[in-house]
Amino acid sequence: MEITLDCIPCMLKQALESSRLVTNDIDKQKKIIEEALAVLLDYKKYKNSPDLVRKIQKIIINITGEEDPYYEIKRRDLRAAKEVYRFLIAFMQKKNRDLYWALKTAATGNNIDAAVYYDIDIEKCVESELEKEFYICDLDIFNNKLKEASNILIIGDNTGETIFDKVMIENMPKIPVVYAVRKSPILNDTTEKEAYESGLGQIATIVSTGCDAPGVILEECSDDFIKIYNNSDIIISKGQGNFEGLSERKENLFFLLKAKCPTIANKLKVDLNSYVFKYNGE
Numbered sequence: 019m020e021i022t023l024d025c026i027p028c029m030l031k032q033a034l035e036s037s038r039l040v041t042n043d044i045d046k047q048k049k050i051i052e053e054a055l056a057v058l059l060d061y062k063k064y065k066n067s068p069d070l071v072r073k074i075q076k077i078i079i080n081i082t083g084e085e086d087p088y089y090e091i092k093r094r095d096l097r098a099a100k101e102v103y104r105f106l107i108a109f110m111q112k113k114n115r116d117l118y119w120a121l122k123t124a125a126t127g128n129n130i131d132a133a134v135y136y137d138i139d140i141e142k143c144v145e146s147e148l149e150k151e152f153y154i155c156d157l158d159i160f161n162n163k164l165k166e167a168s169n170i171l172i173i174g175d176n177t178g179e180t181i182f183d184k185v186m187i188e189n190m191p192k193i194p195v196v197y198a199v200r201k202s203p204i205l206n207d208t209t210e211k212e213a214y215e216s217g218l219g220q221i222a223t224i225v226s227t228g229c230d231a232p233g234v235i236l237e238e239c240s241d242d243f244i245k246i247y248n249n250s251d252i253i254i255s256k257g258q259g260n261f262e263g264l265s266e267r268k269e270n271l272f273f274l275l276k277a278k279c280p281t282i283a284n285k286l287k288v289d290l291n292s293y294v295f296k297y298n299g300e
Contacts, residue, residue, distance in 0.1 A: 019066055019067070019261070019262045019263075019265040019266070019285060020066065021061055021062075021064060021066060021067055021070060022281050024280065024281050025061075025067050025070075025281060026058050026061060028279070029054070029058060029067070029070060029071060029074060030051070030054060030055065030058060032071070032074070033050060033051060033054040033074050033077075033078070034047070034050075034051060036050075036074075036075065036078050036087050036088075036205075037050040037051070037078055037082070039087050039088065039090075039091070040078065040082045040084040040087045041082050041084075046081050046082060049081055050077055050078055050081050050082075053077045053081075054074045054077055057070070057073050057074055057077070058070075058074075065235060066233070066235070066262050066263055067233070067259070067262045068231040068232050068233030068234075068235060068259050068262055068263050069231055069235060071204075071205070071231070071232050071259075072204060072230060072231040072232065075087070075204055075205065075232075085203060086203035087203075088203065088205055088206045089203070091206050092177040092178075092206050092208075092212055095130055095176065095177050095178030095206060096177050096178060096180070096181070096212060096215060096216065098130060098140050098178060099127065099130050099178040099179070099180070099181035099182065099216075100181055100216075101140060101141075102140055102141055102144050102181075103181055103184075103185070105141055105144065105145070106123055106144070106181070106182065106185045107185065109123065109145075109148055110123065110185060110189050115189045117157065117160075117161070117189070117190065118152075118155065118157055119148075119189075120185065120186045120189035120190060121152075121155075121157070121160075121186060121274060121295050122148065122150075122151075122152060122293065122295075123148065123182050123185050123186055123189075124179070124182050124183050124185070124186035124256065124274060125152070125274050125275060125276055125293045125294075125295065126144060126147045126148050126182060126276075126293075127176075127178060127179035127180075127181065127182025127183065128175070128176065128179060128256075128257060128275060128276040128278070129143065129144070129147050129276065130144075130176070130178035130179065130182070150293060151293070152292075152293045152294065152295050153277075153288045153289065153292035153293060153294055154286070154288060154292075154294045154295065154296050155294075155295045156272065156295060156296055156297040157295065159297045159299075160252075160272060160295070160297070163251065163252050163270060164191055164193070164252070166251065167193055167251035167252050168193065168194070168251055169193060169194045169195075169196065169249075169250055169251050169252075170190075170193050170194070170195045170196070170250065170251065170252045170253075170254065171195075171196045171198060171246060171247060171250035171252070171253045171254070172187070172195060172196070172197050172198065172222070172253075172254045172256065173198045173227070173234055173253065173254070173255045173256060173260050173264075174197055174198060174199050174207075174208050174213065174256055175207060175208070175256040175257030175258075175259060175260060175275075176205075176206050176207055176208065176257065177206055177207065177208045177212045177216075178206075179208070179256060179257070180208050180212060180213055180216035180218055181216050181217075183197070183218065183256065184216060184217055184218055184221065187218075187221050187222055188221060194223070195221065195222040195223070196222065196223045196224075196225055196246055196250070197213060197218050197222040197223065197224050197225070198224075198225050198226070198227045198234075198243060198246070199212075199213050199224060199225070199226060199227065200226070200227065200229070200230060200231075200232070201226050201227060201228050201229055201230040201240075202230045204230055204231065204232045205232045207232050207259070209226075210224055210226060225242070225243060225246060226240070226243065227239045227240070227243045228240025228241075228242070228243050229243075231259075231263070232259045233257075233258075233259030233260050233261075233262050233263035233264075234255070234260050234263040234264055235263050236263070236264070236267075247269075250269075250270070251270060252270050252272070253269060253270060253271045253272065254272050254274050255271060255272065255273050255274065255275075256274050256275065257274075257275050258275055258277070258278065258279060258282050260273075261273050261275055261282065262282075264298075265285065265298070267298065268298060268299055268300050269298075269299060270299050271297070271298045271299055272295060272296065272297050272298065273286075273294060273295070273296045273298060274294070274295050275293075275294055276291060276292070276293050276294070277289075277290060277291065277292050277293075277294060278290075278291060
């Protein structure tokens with residue numbers, strides 16, 4: 019997915035917020051913003067938003083020396099998600115472990131960071147979001163693919179979502195699942211460390227994509243991951259960053275996300291903040 023003009027101010031704001039997470043030194047914050055502006059002026063040379071965001075985040079790492087600026091944010095989000103795990107299990111029991119709601123639970127996890135950030139009652143926030151239906155849901159296609167599938171690849175997104183993804187996997191047909199994560203820390207995305215901490219290793223094989231961008235860029239992924247990707251009967255891509263990296267692909271690929279950004283919503287032709295489970299195959 020191409021970078022749009024609307025992405026530019028959003029990335030600049032993110033750069034400022036990220037810089038303030040790791041340093042109170044105004045001079046360092048100014049240097050980060052100045053270098054980020056220079057990168058943004060040359061935005062056309064980058065493949066997509068994840069590629070450009072990675073470049074800006076590396077500026078922050080280089081200037082501050084902090085290799086994981088979102089470390090505390092990830093710890094906070096994972097703690098909050100674990101607190102609602104029992105609630106999510108009860109919700110799925112109430113829904114008779116229906117696959118539609120398992121998928122919806124995983125999509126709802128995309129909100130965990132916002133809920134904690136604004137100090138909202140997590141359980142009430144999650145409960146409210148869980149009951150919202152998908153705007154697009156290609157469940158029939160998914161069910162047909164499941165009948166012949168011998169494996170599933172899930173490409174993870176944010177750290178807090180791993181708990182919600184765990185609930186989804188626990189309520190899906192017993193088909194081997196590979197769960198892919200970022201190569202190294204970037205924003206609040208999950209790496210192998212957080213995925214194992216969430217308990218995902220008990221129900222899925224956790225692998226790195228080999229890519230350190232906040233969204234899969236296939237040409238930069240490891241040979242091992244590409245082999246897994248190409249041999250997966252079903253691929254579930256979580257979140258907006260992965261959508262931006264994979265939106266032009268046409269494999270047995272399903273996008274599972276909340277369209278929290280106007281640009282993403284327009285691309286998907288849905289209302290802002292809509293939940294989407296969309297097949298992107300041929």
